[in-house]
Amino acid sequence: MSNQKRGKKHRTPQKRVPRLPSVPRPRTAPALPGGGTPLRGSLDQTAKLLEHAKPDQLVELVLPHLWAAIADGRMPANVCVDACMTLRNAYGQLGIRAELLSVDLAVRHKDGGGTRYGSLTPSWTGTSWNGHCVLVLPDSERIVDATVEQFDEVREVGAGPMIGKVALSTHGDGSMLQPGAQVLLQRGDLVLAYTVAGPEAIASIVEHPEAVAHADDHHRVGVNVASLTLAALRSEGVRGRAMQAPHPRLRALLRAVGDAPYEADEAGDVRFKATDSTGREQWQRLDEIPLPPTTPAAWPR
Numbered sequence: 001m002s003n004q005k006r007g008k009k010h011r012t013p014q015k016r017v018p019r020l021p022s023v024p025r026p027r028t029a030p031a032l033p034g035g036g037t038p039l040r041g042s043l044d045q046t047a048k049l050l051e052h053a054k055p056d057q058l059v060e061l062v063l064p065h066l067w068a069a070i071a072d073g074r075m076p077a078n079v080c081v082d083a084c085m086t087l088r089n090a091y092g093q094l095g096i097r098a099e100l101l102s103v104d105l106a107v108r109h110k111d112g113g114g115t116r117y118g119s120l121t122p123s124w125t126g127t128s129w130n131g132h133c134v135l136v137l138p139d140s141e142r143i144v145d146a147t148v149e150q151f152d153e154v155r156e157v158g159a160g161p162m163i164g165k166v167a168l169s170t171h172g173d174g175s176m177l178q179p180g181a182q183v184l185l186q187r188g189d190l191v192l193a194y195t196v197a198g199p200e201a202i203a204s205i206v207e208h209p210e211a212v213a214h215a216d217d218h219h220r221v222g223v224n225v226a227s228l229t230l231a232a233l234r235s236e237g238v239r240g241r242a243m244q245a246p247h248p249r250l251r252a253l254l255r256a257v258g259d260a261p262y263e264a265d266e267a268g269d270v271r272f273k274a275t276d277s278t279g280r281e282q283w284q285r286l287d288e289i290p291l292p293p294t295t296p297a298a299w300p301r
Contacts, residue, residue, distance in 0.1 A: 037076065037078075037150060037155070038076060039071045039072065039076065039079070039147065039149070039150075040072055040149055040155070041065070041069035041071060041072035041160065042068070042072075045065050045069075045159070046065045046066050046069050049061045049062050050062055050235070051237065051238075054241070055241045055242070055244035055245045056140065056246055058233060058238070058241060058242055058245055059091070059094050059096060059229065059233070059245060060091075060096070060140055060142055060163060062229060062233070063087065063090055063091060063225065063226070064146045064160075064161040064163060065161055066225065066229055066232065067086065067087060067090065067146060067161075067225050068160055068161055070225065076150075078147065078150040079147060080132055080134070080150075081129050081205055081210075081211065082214070082218070083146040084100050084133050084134065085100075085214070086218050086221045086222045086225065087135055087144065087146055087225070088100065088135060088218075088299075088300065089218055089219045089222025089223065089226075090222040090226040091135075091137070091226075091299065092222070092298045092300055093222065093223055093226035093227075093287060094226050094229065094230065094247060095248060095249025095250050095296055095299070096137060096139070096140075096247060096299065097138055097139055097299045097300075098135045098136070098137050098144070098299065099136050099138065100133055100205060100206065101135065101136050101143070101196060102118075102122055102131055102197040102201035102205065103118055103134055103194045103196055103197060104119055104132070104194070104195040105117045105151075105192060105193070105194055105195075106192075106195070107151055107191075107193075108192075108193060109153070109189065109190060115151070117132055120197045120198070120201070121197070121201065122201050122205075123204065124208055127210050129204075129208075129210075131197075131201065131205075133202075133205060134146075136166060141165055141166045142163055142164065142165060143163070143183055143185070143194065144161065144163050145163075145192075146161045147161075148161060148162040148187075149161075154187055154190060154192070157188035157189075159188075162185060162187060164183070164185040177196045179196055179197060179198040180196060181195070181196045182194065220269065223285055224269060224270045226286055227262065227272070230250075230253055230254065230257060230286065231262055231270075233250075233254065234254055234257065234258075234259070242254060248296055249291070249296050249297075249298065252291045252295040253289070253291065256289050256290070256291055257272050257289065258274075260273050260274045261273050269285055270285070270286070271283040271284055274289050275290075276288075276289075276290060277290045
C-alpha cells in the first residue's frame, strides 16, 4: 500500500428520485386493424412530476402519466373511452371528481394548417367509437387527455398525456363546459383546440352496451391505478406534499395505508396489507380499506 497521503474526495450531493411502484397490466383493448399505434408512456416523466409537482397538482398530473406508463406498448393508442372510464374511477378513489367530455379536436400547426379529429356527433361502429373524449376535473378546472398521443403530430412532440387548465368552467348548475365551448392548449408548436360536443354525445358513450359491459373492468383497473398512485405518493420526498393536497379522501387513505406493504394478487389486483374494520391486518383492495366515517365517499357517487 502506498504511504502517500490521499486527498479527501468530495462528492456532489445526490437528489433522491421517488421510487415508483411496480405496475400490473391493465385490461387490454382489442387489437386494431393492421396493428395500430401502441400507447406510449414514460416512468421517467412520472418520476419528474412526483419530484416537482406542487401539492394541488400532484394527483391530477401524476395519475394519467402513471396510467400511460402502465399501458406503455401493451394496448393501442386510440382507446380514449377505456382511458377516460378507467381514470374517472381512479381519480374518484382518491377523492377527485372527474367527468367525461366528448370533444372535437383540431390540431393546428404554426403555419396555419392542421387536422381535425373526433366529432361533434360521434357514433359507434361495432365495438369502436368514432369520436374523441377527455376528462374534466371540475374542482381544479383541468382537462385531461390521456390518449392525445394517438395523433401523430402530437406524438412527435412527446410529453405524454395532456393536462391543462380549463378557462371556461361553471359550477352553478353542476355543468363544466357548455356545448360549443372551446378550450385551447399548447403542445410544442401545436395548438390543440377542443370543442365540446353536446350531452347526447356523452350519452352515446356511457349508455352503449360496450361501455356498460366493461363498467366493472373500468372500476377494477381504476382502483388498481389509484392504488399504485397512492403507493408512489407516499414515497420519501413526496408524502409531505401529498398530505398538503386539497383532497380529504387522499389524506385519509395515506394515513390508513401508511407504510403497509402491497402486492398484486393472481388476478392482477393491487392489495395493501392494512388494518380492517376488526383491527386485524388483511390484504385489501383500496376500495375495501376502512376509513373514518367523516371521509368523503369515492366518486362517482
